[in-house]
Amino acid sequence: MTVTRGETGGADPRSLHERIAADLRAEILSGDLPPAAALPSTAQLKERFDASNATVQKALQLLKGEDLVVGRAGASVRVRARRQRTVRPASYLAAGASGTPSRWLAESDDDAPPAWSELLDVAERVPPADVRAVLGIGESDVAVCRRQLLLLGDEPAELVASYYPVALARGTSLAVRRKIRGGAPAVLADLGLPPRRSIDRVSARIPTQEEHQALHLPGSLPVLRTLRVALSADGVPVEATVMVKAGHLYELAYEFGAE
Numbered sequence: 001m002t003v004t005r006g007e008t009g010g011a012d013p014r015s016l017h018e019r020i021a022a023d024l025r026a027e028i029l030s031g032d033l034p035p036a037a038a039l040p041s042t043a044q045l046k047e048r049f050d051a052s053n054a055t056v057q058k059a060l061q062l063l064k065g066e067d068l069v070v071g072r073a074g075a076s077v078r079v080r081a082r083r084q085r086t087v088r089p090a091s092y093l094a095a096g097a098s099g100t101p102s103r104w105l106a107e108s109d110d111d112a113p114p115a116w117s118e119l120l121d122v123a124e125r126v127p128p129a130d131v132r133a134v135l136g137i138g139e140s141d142v143a144v145c146r147r148q149l150l151l152l153g154d155e156p157a158e159l160v161a162s163y164y165p166v167a168l169a170r171g172t173s174l175a176v177r178r179k180i181r182g183g184a185p186a187v188l189a190d191l192g193l194p195p196r197r198s199i200d201r202v203s204a205r206i207p208t209q210e211e212h213q214a215l216h217l218p219g220s221l222p223v224l225r226t227l228r229v230a231l232s233a234d235g236v237p238v239e240a241t242v243m244v245k246a247g248h249l250y251e252l253a254y255e256f257g258a259e
Contacts, residue, residue, distance in 0.1 A: 011253070020049050020059035025248065027167055028068050028079050038076040039069060039169045039194060065218040069122040087245075088253045100176025120147040122177040126233045127163045130201075130242045131133075134229040135165060143240075144169035146184070158245040168238060184239060188230075195230035200254075201227045204247055211244050 012019055027033045040048065045056045063069045071077030124142040127135070134160060143163040150158040158179055162184060169175050174187055185195055204222040207215070211223055224247045230239040 016051055017055045017058035017062065020045065020051060020056065021062040023049075023148060024063060026064070028063075030247070031081050035079055036081050037079050039071075039078065041076070051109075052226075062219065065200065066221065067218075068248065077146060085157075085250050086253050087112070087250055113155065115150070115152055115157075117179070118147055118149045118151065119177065119179055122146050122175065124166060124175075127240070128242070130227055131163050131242065134240050135237050136167070142166060142176045142245040146174065157249075158243055159211060159214055160241060161241050162239055163241055165237075185230075188232075188238055193232045193236070195238060196233045196242065197231045197235075198228050200226055200228045200230070200252075202252060207244070215244070215246055217246055224250060224252070228254070 004034065015020070024039065033039065039045075039060070042053060042056050045051065045059075046053060047081075049056070051059075060069065060071070064071065064077075066079060069077050070080055085094050085232050115169070123145055125145050126132075127143050127145065129139075131143070132141065133139070133140065137143065144166055146162045146164075148160045148162075150160060151158055164184075165172050166190065172187060173180055174184060180187060188194055205225060206220055207217055207223045210255060216225070217223070226241075226243040228239075228241045228243065230241075231236050234240050
């Protein structure tokens with residue numbers, strides 16, 4: 001689709017190599033350039049975008065830095081074999097079987113590297129304002145917070161901070177700095193409060209300094225931030241989790257049915 005200058009209120013202020021990378025990125029993420037497909041040649045890209053060889057190469061370097069394409073001098077540049085990882089939030093609500101890893105780790109894509117988690121810390125702290133709101137706690141109240149870094153192979157994939165009401169979590173394994181087999185839903189189920197429903201609020205923004213460093217993010221591409229509140233059968237909020245992942249490497253899949 002071509003958008004005229006009048007429709008946008010002005011020309012795109014980005015440099016030409018950023019605009020070229022943006023157009024190619026969209027084609028990769030939509031599947032128009034499928035996994036392992038060769039990108040158009042430099043000559044074709046120069047003609048298509050009315051750009052110099054140096055500008056095209058700068059655009060390709062951006063995409064290589066984002067891990068979307070691979071290539072070397074003298075060889076065609078190709079889309080990486082594994083495109084966006086699809087995350088299905090509904091599958092992670094239930095507890096795993098006793099003694100098994102959490103759903104996020106157990107249900108990684110078949111062709112993805114092994115999934116594992118690094119527990120960063122467990123502490124009582126004042127949550128962000130939106131987390132306090134969904135948990136129904138006051139401005140200076142604390143919650144038990146478990147922070148993890150989720151990885152695929154050696155690639156950082158997601159930063160996760162899960163918050164629990166102190167009255168619920170104190171004295172349980174949720175408050176102990178130790179990994180939980182089966183994940184937090186298993187503990188909540190043992191407490192008689194298995195999560196029955198969750199509400200997700202998903203937004204995109206530029207990463208913070210901590211997120212940029214921890215997730216090894218390229219440039220200033222946005223991250224996907226999900227705030228998920230898990231509710232018991234009685235509608236009581238038992239967990240609020242903030243998940244941050246690279247926006248260009250992940251997509252969220254939700255299924256809806258008519259009631």
